[in-house]
Amino acid sequence: MNLQIALLLxxxxxxxxxxxxxxxxxxxxxxxxxxxxxxxxxxxxxxxALTMATIQSGKPVLFVWLLLALTLVDAALDIRQQVxxxxxxxxxRMTAIKIGYAVLMVVIAxxxxxxDIPMAFQALLTLCLLVPLGPLMYRLFFQPLADxxxxxxxxxxxxxxxxxxxxxLLLFGPEGARTLPFSxxxxxxxPVMLKSQTIWVILVSVLLIVTLFVTFExxxxxxxxxxTAVNRVGARLLGISPVFAGKATFALxxxxxxxxxxxxxxxxxxxxxxxxxxxxxxxxxAIIGGLISYPVAAVGAVAVGLIEAxxxxxxxxxxxxxxxxxxxxxxxxxxxxxxHVEDDE
Amino acid sequence: xxxxxxxxxxxxxxxxxxxxxxxxDVKGLRVAYGKVEALTGVDLQVREGQIVTVIGPNGAGxxxxxxxxxxxLPSRGDIHFDDIHYISPEVEILVGxxxxxxxxxxxxxxxxxxxxxxxxxxxxxxxxxDDSFEITLAEIYSLFPRLWxxxxxxxxxxxxxxxxxxxxGRAMMGKPKxxxxxxxxxxxxxxxTREIFRIFADLRRQGVAILLVEQNARAALKVADYAYVxxxxxxxxxxxxxxxxxxxxxxxxxxxxxxxxQELLSS
Numbered sequence: 001m002n003l004q005i006a007l008l009l010x011x012x013x014x015x016x017x018x019x020x021x022x023x024x025x026x027x028x029x030x031x032x033x034x035x036x037x038x039x040x041x042x043x044x045x046x047x048x049a050l051t052m053a054t055i056q057s058g059k060p061v062l063f064v065w066l067l068l069a070l071t072l073v074d075a076a077l078d079i080r081q082q083v084x085x086x087x088x089x090x091x092x093r094m095t096a097i098k099i100g101y102a103v104l105m106v107v108i109a110x111x112x113x114x115x116d117i118p119m120a121f122q123a124l125l126t127l128c129l130l131v132p133l134g135p136l137m138y139r140l141f142f143q144p145l146a147d148x149x150x151x152x153x154x155x156x157x158x159x160x161x162x163x164x165x166x167x168x169l170l171l172f173g174p175e176g177a178r179t180l181p182f183s184x185x186x187x188x189x190x191p192v193m194l195k196s197q198t199i200w201v202i203l204v205s206v207l208l209i210v211t212l213f214v215t216f217e218x219x220x221x222x223x224x225x226x227x228t229a230v231n232r233v234g235a236r237l238l239g240i241s242p243v244f245a246g247k248a249t250f251a252l253x254x255x256x257x258x259x260x261x262x263x264x265x266x267x268x269x270x271x272x273x274x275x276x277x278x279x280x281x282x283x284x285x286a287i288i289g290g291l292i293s294y295p296v297a298a299v300g301a302v303a304v305g306l307i308e309a310x311x312x313x314x315x316x317x318x319x320x321x322x323x324x325x326x327x328x329x330x331x332x333x334x335x336x337x338x339x340h341v342e343d344d345e
Numbered sequence: 346x347x348x349x350x351x352x353x354x355x356x357x358x359x360x361x362x363x364x365x366x367x368x369x370d371v372k373g374l375r376v377a378y379g380k381v382e383a384l385t386g387v388d389l390q391v392r393e394g395q396i397v398t399v400i401g402p403n404g405a406g407x408x409x410x411x412x413x414x415x416x417x418l419p420s421r422g423d424i425h426f427d428d429i430h431y432i433s434p435e436v437e438i439l440v441g442x443x444x445x446x447x448x449x450x451x452x453x454x455x456x457x458x459x460x461x462x463x464x465x466x467x468x469x470x471x472x473x474x475d476d477s478f479e480i481t482l483a484e485i486y487s488l489f490p491r492l493w494x495x496x497x498x499x500x501x502x503x504x505x506x507x508x509x510x511x512x513x514g515r516a517m518m519g520k521p522k523x524x525x526x527x528x529x530x531x532x533x534x535x536x537x538t539r540e541i542f543r544i545f546a547d548l549r550r551q552g553v554a555i556l557l558v559e560q561n562a563r564a565a566l567k568v569a570d571y572a573y574v575x576x577x578x579x580x581x582x583x584x585x586x587x588x589x590x591x592x593x594x595x596x597x598x599x600x601x602x603x604x605x606x607q608e609l610l611s612s
Contacts, residue, residue: 220464220471227454227465234452237415238519239440239469 007192009309015198017305018205019260023282024301026253032229033249035150039157042275043164048261049270051126053177058115062171064106070136071102134254135247168272179265201263288330367392374422376413383409385578398557398565401575407558411525415446441469445521449528451512455501462500466518485514506537525556542568562599566590
């Protein structure tokens with residue numbers, strides 16, 4: 001191995017590592033606030049990438065019908081909850097807005113020539129289509145059992161993941177897809193050329209992480225989510241509803257997952273079932289952070305990306321094994337250094 | 346039947362104190378943990394600007410009573426608070442309407458700063474677009490100068506008394522009409538207890554009603570207007586606090602030498 005190869009591998013490793021870091025952060029965020037281990041996070045990544053690819057190929061965007069269907073179920077549940085109570089106009093208006101939004105998306109997806117619009121708008125549309133899936137998922141599958149044991153939540157999370165993979169096959173078909181790169185130019189840095197997509201991935205990842213940081217440190221809504229993670233009962237007593245916290249974190253996780261999908265779509269061919277292995281690597285990062293520490297999780301996830309890239313060079317058949325074996329020493333170290341905390345309330 | 350029913354609702358407050366309808370009106374409240382009934386039909390009223398205390402031994406159901414009123418526990422019976430009528434409602438709605446609870450365990454956000462804890466107390470007001478919570482924050486800092494000194498410290502690093510001040514301050518940030526406190530003096534030094542009870546009198550002057558659950562019956566009866574004695578899931582007696590403080594049964598059970606000894610132990 002010479003310097004050039006090392007730099008090239010490092011570049012790949014950091015690109016993937018940045019994505020894993022984003023995923024690790026969303027796994028942590030969802031877990032600390034709702035106690036749910038978000039296994040379907042990987043599906044947001046693949047759905048994001050495949051929707052983007054569908055849009056660029058000019059094929060009909062079938063996902064929009066799923067969005068409409070789920071929104072209608074959500075609205076029906078909202079209305080059923082209202083029956084027998086005093087009608088709350090604000091809530092009714094909210095329901096109407098949600099249905100209106102889904103209908104608008106259906107109209108856009110079926111009338112606008114999506115393949116011809118600029119790529120930035122394609123990416124924006126992909127986000128607009130997929131991010132609402134996050135809160136919808138929380139509302140339909142997790143909110144009814146928010147007080148359940150965390151093991152039950154994990155089982156439901158796995159079930160949702162399996163269902164989403166099936167839905168992915170139905171919506172996007174079995175073929176893999178790749179999207180066009182955001183831009184063609186690269187940056188020459190001494191002996192290596194920095195690929196433009198690498199720069200995009202790192203820029204957007206850093207931007208997302210900074211935005212998250214500012215949200216959680218500076219805004220009252222972000223602080224409310226942190227408060228829910230620190231003390232659920234305390235947060236409820238102040239009127240921070242667990243439903244609000246759950247929907248907000250799922251929306252953030254969906255935003256991060258879909259953005260990651262859009263970012264890596266030009267460099268990796270993704271299939272309907274590729275999401276799991278990607279989010280699992282983010283999960284390794286989150287484990288390194290002990291499912292508590294955000295900075296350690298992010299650094300851990302970047303390390304996972306680098307180790308993956310270099311093991312691909314030295315022992316490419318054992319790439320995944322090396323990455324996932326990494327978890328064992330960290331689990332040992334964590335269980336020896338950390339003291340036991342009550343695992344459930 | 347219907348007529349007489351409404352008549353009795355109109356009559357009752359007139360008969361009792363001749364003021365408006367009570368802020369909190371609990372009727373026939375029952376709470377059960379599985380098959381064990383913790384509260385077996387409890388009636389309680391709190392009026393605006395009134396301090397009401399519930400005293401009673403350990404395990405009488407005092408904490409359960411507050412949790413049920415707050416909507417944290419499923420319960421049966423009637424609860425009216427500030428024109429809303431409910432049976433185990435959503436906590437968030439009650440907080441928005443001006444009900445605050447300082448629980449026995451404080452439930453602070455220990456890894457967040459004192460100031461963040463206080464600001465989150467105003468979360469519902471912020472959501473409604475009420476910007477005046479900065480003023481409330483300043484008021485709370487002037488009421489508890491200790492919190493101002495430690496505003497950038499994590500809540501977990503505070504002493505017991507400071508935590509209690511923070512818990513009370515955080516609940517006050519929501520501008521409650523009725524503040525419920527569960528054992529505010531528990532584990533505090535007598536000097537700090539006195540300071541905190543002085544603050545309750547201040548709050549009443551500002552028009553906040555207080556429902557105080559206490560084992561320290563002596564201090565509670567001194568500050569309260571009205572008192573209930575909770576024993577085994579129901580009220581054994583109730584009346585103006587000054588009357589109860591002179592009642593021989595109360596003196597024997599809660600204010601006598603034995604309880605004084607207990608008080609010393611707990612302080």
